[in-house]
């Protein structure tokens with residue numbers, strides 16, 4: 001079993017114990033995942049050495065929240081990053097709160 005699956009299961013068990021089943025997106029988890037899986041490649045691909053500017057550049061692709069979701073899903077599936085749907089949701093919540101700020 002892969003390490004992030006194990007961690008995920010631990011996280012799930014913990015949240016069950018705390019009784020927090022239908023919780024809102026976990027921004028902190030999104031931030032951690034972003035740092036671990038997304039930042040480096042965006043920094044390289046943008047050629048700017050900064051993995052955050054891809055979200056705030058003028059000609060950014062994600063013009064609304066639905067598009068943010070689909071771009072995250074695209075990077076996840078195209079690149080086979082193997083994220084769980086909850087992780088994708090956490091990532092969307094994090095980058096939207098931090099960068100896009102769509103309603």
Ligand code: HEC
Nearest residue numbers: 037038041042045054055060061062068071072075079091
């Ligand atoms: C191997 C490289 C790579 C990795 C890893 C990667 N991405 Fe991307 N991502 C790209 C590239 C290249 C683009 C620009 C696509 C374009 O401009 O058409 C992009 C664009 C995006 C955009 C749209 C930015 C905009 O223009 O508004 C989002 C959102 C995004 N990625 C999310 C993620 C998330 C979340 C992860 C981590 C789970 C991730 N990406 C991991 C290469 C990557």
